[in-house]
Amino acid sequence: MGRYIVRRLLWTVLVVVLVTLLTFVIFFVLPKGDPATRFAGKSPTPELIQEVKESLGLDKSVPEQYGLFLKRLVTGDEYGWPGLGKSFQNKQPVRPELIQRAQVTITLIIGGALLWLAIGIPVGVISALRRGSVLDRVSMGTALFFVSAPVFWLGLLSLYVFWKQLGWLPGTGYVSFGASPGTWFSHMLLPWMVLALLFAAIYARVVRGNMIDVMTEDYIRTARAKGLSERRVVMKHELRTGITPVITLLAIDLGVLVGGTIVTETVFNLQGLGNWLLIAAQNNDLPVTLAVTVLVAAAVSILSLVADILYAVLDPRVRYQ
Amino acid sequence: MSEVLLEVRDLVVHFPTPDGVVKAVDGVSFTIERGRTLGVVGESGSGKSITFLTVMGLINRKSARVSGEVLFEGRNLLEATTEELRHIRGDRIGMIFQDPMTSMHPMYRVGDQISEAILAHRNVGKREAGARAVEALRQVGIPAPEQRARQYPHEYSGGMRQRAMIAMALVLDPDLLIADEPTTALDVTVQAQILEVIDELKQRLNIGVALISHSLATVADVSQDVMVMYAGRPVERGTRGEVFDAPLHPYTLGLLSSVPRVDVRVERLVPIEGSPPSLINVPPGCAFHPRCPYRFDPCDRDVPDLRDRGGGHDDACHLSAEAKAANRRERLDMQEPVT
Ligand SMILES: Nc1ncnc2c1ncn2[C@@H]1O[C@H](COP(=O)(O)OP(=O)(O)OP(=O)(O)O)[C@@H](O)[C@H]1O
Numbered sequence: 299m300g301r302y303i304v305r306r307l308l309w310t311v312l313v314v315v316l317v318t319l320l321t322f323v324i325f326f327v328l329p330k331g332d333p334a335t336r337f338a339g340k341s342p343t344p345e346l347i348q349e350v351k352e353s354l355g356l357d358k359s360v361p362e363q364y365g366l367f368l369k370r371l372v373t374g375d376e377y378g379w380p381g382l383g384k385s386f387q388n389k390q391p392v393r394p395e396l397i398q399r400a401q402v403t404i405t406l407i408i409g410g411a412l413l414w415l416a417i418g419i420p421v422g423v424i425s426a427l428r429r430g431s432v433l434d435r436v437s438m439g440t441a442l443f444f445v446s447a448p449v450f451w452l453g454l455l456s457l458y459v460f461w462k463q464l465g466w467l468p469g470t471g472y473v474s475f476g477a478s479p480g481t482w483f484s485h486m487l488l489p490w491m492v493l494a495l496l497f498a499a500i501y502a503r504v505v506r507g508n509m510i511d512v513m514t515e516d517y518i519r520t521a522r523a524k525g526l527s528e529r530r531v532v533m534k535h536e537l538r539t540g541i542t543p544v545i546t547l548l549a550i551d552l553g554v555l556v557g558g559t560i561v562t563e564t565v566f567n568l569q570g571l572g573n574w575l576l577i578a579a580q581n582n583d584l585p586v587t588l589a590v591t592v593l594v595a596a597a598v599s600i601l602s603l604v605a606d607i608l609y610a611v612l613d614p615r616v617r618y619q
Numbered sequence: 620m621s622e623v624l625l626e627v628r629d630l631v632v633h634f635p636t637p638d639g640v641v642k643a644v645d646g647v648s649f650t651i652e653r654g655r656t657l658g659v660v661g662e663s664g665s666g667k668s669i670t671f672l673t674v675m676g677l678i679n680r681k682s683a684r685v686s687g688e689v690l691f692e693g694r695n696l697l698e699a700t701t702e703e704l705r706h707i708r709g710d711r712i713g714m715i716f717q718d719p720m721t722s723m724h725p726m727y728r729v730g731d732q733i734s735e736a737i738l739a740h741r742n743v744g745k746r747e748a749g750a751r752a753v754e755a756l757r758q759v760g761i762p763a764p765e766q767r768a769r770q771y772p773h774e775y776s777g778g779m780r781q782r783a784m785i786a787m788a789l790v791l792d793p794d795l796l797i798a799d800e801p802t803t804a805l806d807v808t809v810q811a812q813i814l815e816v817i818d819e820l821k822q823r824l825n826i827g828v829a830l831i832s833h834s835l836a837t838v839a840d841v842s843q844d845v846m847v848m849y850a851g852r853p854v855e856r857g858t859r860g861e862v863f864d865a866p867l868h869p870y871t872l873g874l875l876s877s878v879p880r881v882d883v884r885v886e887r888l889v890p891i892e893g894s895p896p897s898l899i900n901v902p903p904g905c906a907f908h909p910r911c912p913y914r915f916d917p918c919d920r921d922v923p924d925l926r927d928r929g930g931g932h933d934d935a936c937h938l939s940a941e942a943k944a945a946n947r948r949e950r951l952d953m954q955e956p957v958t
């Protein structure tokens with residue numbers, strides 16, 4: 299197990315290297331105008347462009363730039379570790395903003411995940427137990443609706459209803475928890491719900507399917523033959539095998555969402571990572587793009603490692619060498 | 620004095636389905652006495668499992684029409700409440716199943732799965748239950764039971780798992796053990812060991828056993844009573860000696876002459892022609908008649924009753940006693956038993 303983890307962590311490093319390399323290649327290969335020219339202002343003189351190039355480090359060759367990027371990433375720079383440089387756009391150091399935005403996104407994801415687990419698992423379990431009932435059909439129909447509803451539409455609709463029409467919730471934007479927990483919560487509630495509904499729908503369907511498969515297993519019949527109470531049969535024997543796969547699903551989804559809540563962040567005007575990545579990509583802001591890419595790649599690989607470890611812990615049949 | 624543990628009378632279990640009513644069990648009666656094993660034999664789909672799952676209260680009563688009586692310790696289990704049945708299952712009646720590979724929860728330790736049965740019925744602590752689980756594993760011949768109890772089912776071989784299942788079924792000293800094809804999924808060499816364990820425990824604990832199997836050969840050595848089922852009904856019922864040495868029903872005869880045997884010289888190995896009928900459209904008259912080489916006039920019209928042909932040896936067949944004896948002589952060489 300220990301060796302397996304070390305191997306997977308080395309693999310994570312390799313993934314980060316490859317993904318950033320790919321980002322570099324795309325950045326320099328795709329025709330999109332010279333960033334130095336862009337950042338030099340309205341009517342740049344060649345001298346000015348040269349100056350900007352030097353300040354951005356674009357005067358060096360591409361492999362040199364990539365080497366420098368990796369070196370800074372590993373050893374840190376004047377803004378701390380990992381060294382992520384300065385944004386091309388606003389010349390501000392990337393690292394503090396990354397940390398700040400990561401907090402917003404992680405708040406969004408974790409709150410959303412708690413909510414979708416709290417909705418998706420019980421709905422899935424109850425639907426499976428009452429298969430074919432009105433309750434089951436209504437929940438699965440609703441789930442299908444939320445699986446197919448576009449997030450931006452759902453987000454705008456919820457804002458319209460709860461903010462504009464009913465006035466129950468404040469508007470968009472992020473308020474830090476430290477500033478005012480109540481306001482923080484009320485600002486996050488809608489984004490959490492909108493993010494959670496899609497996943498709750500997916501999880502409810504997955505859990506229902508797993509549970510229905512588990513119910514017909516021989517060992518469930520054995521559990522009943524032992525004279526266990528129905529409650530224990532469901533809560534201990536069926537749930538255990540029905541929900542274990544959800545842990546893996548959750549870890550993978552959380553990883554992917556680190557850079558993937560772009561729409562939710564945009565609709566609710568949350569200054570998170572997805573939002574930042576979008577702006578950075580549009581504006582050829584290489585350092586910011588790279589910083590978010592590194593974080594997302596690391597999050598995805600590490601969380602999928604966590605998923606594998608959890609799976610081995612929960613299912614004794616699973617062993618890694 | 621024999622003590623009847625389980626008496627089933629006219630048990631009927633029908634499943635209404637969109638295609639018609641599946642007559643899975645259609646009038647089954649038998650008794651199981653303390654200290655005796657009833658071998659229940661029949662081809663796939665003859666209603667063996669459904670009969671005993673109904674006894675255990677393990678079929679979904681909403682999807683089935685059930686009638687008759689299942690008398691256990693004087694109570695009709697068909698009228699028992701869910702909670703009453705729960706107290707009987709595992710505690711008074713233990714059950715083991717065909718496939719030991721899938722019959723245990725893959726994510727819990729074997730010892731814990733046995734303790735769980737104890738904790739469900741007895742007011743004892745976890746430690747005490749754990750100790751009794753280890754003892755139960757020892758009783759069924761599992762070496763190093765302390766270590767084995769801490770292992771998961773996938774660390775056991777098939778035979779060891781079935782032993783553990785037996786330990787789980789018997790840990791609370793039930794009166795009755797139902798073994799539904801306990802050896803079908805196992806290697807031939809292991810099959811005999813499992814049957815031996817069941818037989819040995821039956822004698823030591825003085826319990827009743829229902830041993831379900833596809834083949835008469837499996838139940839031959841360890842059963843005192845035998846019931847042969849066809850299409851949801853018993854077609855022959857008697858002691859081991861009666862059924863093996865003087866089989867009456869053509870179906871029993873067919874089962875006996877379709878498998879090689881050690882104790883009786885079979886003239887030729889002849890498989891039974893055809894296949895079991897659909898339980899939705901059971902043939903009129905005797906359900907076996909389309910496959911019966913001796914069928915005659917009344918067989919496709921009148922359903923033969925299961926009747927006592929002397930000394931408690933019952934069968935359901937229109938043939939005369941002489942005809943049955945003649946068929947028997949023709950099919951099995953009963954004169955020279957190889958012993
Ligand atoms: N819920 C149900 N609905 C409809 N038919 C059913 C249902 N349960 C069982 N049956 C049918 O009842 C018949 C008898 O089944 P049963 O499992 O008792 O047979 P069996 O004698 O144990 O056979 P096997 O040797 O294959 O285990 C089968 O044909 C089966 O398809």
Ligand SMILES: [Mg+2]
Pocket residue numbers: 667668669799
């Ligand atoms: Mg069966």
